[in-house]
Amino acid sequence: MLEVDAVIARRLQSDVALINQIAGYIVHAGGKRMRPKLVLLFANALGFEGAQRFELAAVVEFIHTATLLHDDVVDESSLRRGKQTANALFGNAASVLVGDFLYSRAFQMMVSANRMRVLEVLAEATNIIAEGEVLQLMNMHDPDISVESYLRVIRFKTAKLFEASARLGAVLADSSPEIEEACAGYGRAMGTAFQLIDDVLDYEGDSHALGKNVGDDLREGKTTLPLLIAMERGTEEQRLLIRHAIEHGELERLSEIVEIVRATGALEATRDAARAEAQLAKDCLQLLPANMWRESLLEFAAQSVDRSF
Numbered sequence: 001m002l003e004v005d006a007v008i009a010r011r012l013q014s015d016v017a018l019i020n021q022i023a024g025y026i027v028h029a030g031g032k033r034m035r036p037k038l039v040l041l042f043a044n045a046l047g048f049e050g051a052q053r054f055e056l057a058a059v060v061e062f063i064h065t066a067t068l069l070h071d072d073v074v075d076e077s078s079l080r081r082g083k084q085t086a087n088a089l090f091g092n093a094a095s096v097l098v099g100d101f102l103y104s105r106a107f108q109m110m111v112s113a114n115r116m117r118v119l120e121v122l123a124e125a126t127n128i129i130a131e132g133e134v135l136q137l138m139n140m141h142d143p144d145i146s147v148e149s150y151l152r153v154i155r156f157k158t159a160k161l162f163e164a165s166a167r168l169g170a171v172l173a174d175s176s177p178e179i180e181e182a183c184a185g186y187g188r189a190m191g192t193a194f195q196l197i198d199d200v201l202d203y204e205g206d207s208h209a210l211g212k213n214v215g216d217d218l219r220e221g222k223t224t225l226p227l228l229i230a231m232e233r234g235t236e237e238q239r240l241l242i243r244h245a246i247e248h249g250e251l252e253r254l255s256e257i258v259e260i261v262r263a264t265g266a267l268e269a270t271r272d273a274a275r276a277e278a279q280l281a282k283d284c285l286q287l288l289p290a291n292m293w294r295e296s297l298l299e300f301a302a303q304s305v306d307r308s309f
Contacts, residue, residue: 003051004036007058011105018090022098026086027065034194035060035165041300042169042183045293053172055109056118060165062106063122067129067161069099074137075220117171125164132156141221143243147228154195155188162191179287186284186297193277193304199224200270201309203261218257221249225273229266230257238264274305 012023036057043053071077072085073092079085087095103126110122136153139145166187170180202217203226217224223246231239238260244250245257261267281301288294 001033001037001040003054004033004040004057004061007054008061011058011062011109014101018094019098019101022069022086022090022094023065023102025089026069026098027061029080029083031061031064033061035064035161037300038162038165038187038190039168041293041297042166043172044169045288045291045297046170046173046175046179046183047289048169048173050172052113053169055113056168056172057165059106059109059122060161060168062102062109063126063129064161066099066102066106067133067157069095069102071133074133075216077216077220079216115171118168121164121167121171125160128156128160132158132160136222139223141247141249143223143227143231143246145223145228147225150223150225150228151192154192158195159188159191162194163187166190182284182287186281186301189277189281189284190301190304193274193281193301196225196270196274196277197305197307199226200267200274202226203258204267215251215254215258218245218254219249219251221246225270226261226266227257229269230261230264233264233266234260271305278302278305 008027012020012027014020014023039057039060040053043049068080069086072080073087073095076087077085078088085095086098106122110119113119132153132155135149136157139149139153163184164187167180167184170183175183199217202214202224218227227242227246231242234242241253242257242260245253278301281304282298285294285297288297
């Protein structure tokens with residue numbers, strides 16, 4: 001990861017001072033770097049030790065960072081990773097444009113890899129991520145979306161880049177299509193589990209630990225699985241309260257809604273769904289050679305659901 005950070009620092013450089021300032025601010029704001037870690041873990045697990053893995057790990061981090069810049073503008077977020085969001089600090093226009101810079105820099109780096117399969121994987125991923133963002137926008141303030149629609153947004157918006165990151169490790173190692181699909185399956189399930197836990201923490205965590213404001217999902221009108229389960233299991237009065245809050249993005253009765261979500265067992269049910277996804281991820285690793293990197297991937301899957309931030 002030190003090698004990846006060095007690539008990130010080098011590739012972020014621009015002749016435009018504001019780009020350096022904003023891109024550096026968001027990239028170095030303390031993210032978990034989960035997607036680049038997947039590129040490295042799978043490349044190592046499959047025996048690829050070339051420097052190209054550092055470049056592609058940086059590429060997926062740039063793509064992820066670009067989506068964060070755009071998401072925070074769309075969601076009107078003010079806090080991420082415990083710091084002011086770039087849009088709150090520098091304004092919406094600058095955030096969107098620097099997000100575009102990160103996307104285009106990522107594509108420059110992809111081309112330099114000189115592998116058509118790398119381009120195919122990342123071009124498809126960025127396109128599906130954009131579709132997921134639009135799907136989520138369409139679902140805002142809608143308490144009647146189905147669990148299937150909610151999961152589709154996760155698969156597109158969050159899990160797709162996890163999937164692509166894992167797949168890239170296999171591509172670099174010139175693995176068989178069967179191995180490549182197993183790696184992709186791990187990433188897809190891991191990304192889904194990760195987002196499910198994020199949705200739990202929006203009602204279970206605290207702002208300091210999370211690095212964002214508790215209740216942000218509700219304020220933004222996002223109908224996540226904890227709310228869907230709480231509406232299904234709660235009384236009619238509880239269901240109506242949650243519906244009204246989703247439709248209007250109201251936080252005035254957030255404490256009551258959190259209590260309903262907890263009392264109905266919605267948080268534990270969502271954690272169970274995340275654990276099931278993590279198990280799917282682990283199952284995908286059976287085709288990989290037994291080594292320390294595969295063990296790390298098994299541990300990675302476990303950590304994705306047993307976390308508080």
